[in-house]
Amino acid sequence: MTAQPDEAARTESVHRIPVPPPEGPHTARGRALLEEHRAWEAVEPLRRAVAAREPGSADLLVRAYLDSGSWTAAIEFLAPLLEQGHLEFAGRLGVAFAELGDHARAEQMLRLAVAQRELPAANDLALLLRADGRFAEAVRVLTDAAEAGDRQAPDNLVALHLEAEDLAAAVTAAERYADERRPDTLVALADVRAVQGRAEEADSLYRRAGELGAVRAHTAYAAFLVARGDLDAAEREYREAERHNEPGWAWTVGRFLLDTGRPDAARWYLEMALSWGDRAAAEALAELDGVDPTDD
Structure with missing residues (x-):
């Protein structure tokens, strides 16, 4: 029986649905490490994935750099991408600049991201403006x-x-x-x-x-x-915050354990937070070790 025109159109439409490319082996390994909160370990397989041009690897490598507090590495990877016109990375480049204290370039990148309708970048921009005492702008x-x-x-x-x-x-x-x-x-x-x-x-x-x-x-x-x-x-x-991977969970759990008299348990969480670039964790670890962080 010959298919009716509407049936043929529906069949053709189904066949036109794009099938996402399979995830490469290095990308899959990096993603698994990120999901296990092992961002440092995820960097190398994801670098190999980017070199092999595996689909989706660039986004995950940026995440690995940012989650591990590797701000300089993130900038070195992202800056050339921006120069090539990949404006979707502007917000994340701005975050890396901000973490290194380069507020001028951070603001430039974050404003570019906001102008590109990357709404989440507005939150990072506001934090930067607040840190600079520009409350009304924030x-x-x-x-x-x-x-x-x-x-x-x-x-x-x-x-x-x-x-x-x-x-x-x-x-x-x-x-x-x-x-x-x-x-x-x-x-x-x-x-x-x-x-x-x-x-x-x-x-x-x-x-x-x-x-x-x-x-x-x-x-x-x-x-x-x-x-x-x-x-x-x-x-x-x-x-539950840890289980749901809420922002800053390692720091908040570590601080809670420290405040409730469990320093040994707190150390593991605080060291993890420190590995992700959390400056407050460094101060808490100094407190745990009996060191005044204001001492030279």
Whole structure:
């Protein structure tokens, strides 16, 4: 039987669906190491993957450099790509410059990324502006990103207002952007409710944010529970933060263990955080070793 025209069209359409190229062996090895939080070890197989032109390897190599705190290596790899017109790497190059203290070039790259509609770069740009004391500019950058739909910008905007002790502005922003479709906005609202003394509402919001997969839900909830004196529940949340690979989890778990009198357990986490370029971890390890980090 001859296929009807609509059936033939559907068949042709199915055959036109592009099949992604298979992942190369070096890329697969690097990805597995990254998923095991072994970024340092992932660098070499991913460098081989890039040399072999394996699909997707460049993105993973950049991630390995950044996750391992290899800022100089990241810049050496990314700068030529930008010169070749690969503007999708501008934001990550900006992060590497910022970590090395080159704020001028970091701002240039991050603004380029934002101009290319790479909304997550707005969060890094705002952090840079805040560090340079340009609070009003940081607020504008985050507000624009939040209005454009970025997932993290509302949370960071609220945090910026809370840091400045402007509770009214924090409340306004948190209530404006609270939306379960962007779970991190619930974390921001929970942070505000906690400062307002509305603990039960904050507790409920943190739990809901965790259910919806907010990026820092368990870390934020753990800090809230520590402040309430519920250390057992806080530890469970810190372990959940580790399980979900939340940003900075190694540092937050290590700091918690150190503060609760478990220095040996804390050391492993803090050394891991240090290997990822976390400067706060270096200070905590110095404290653990009885060294004043301000001493020359």
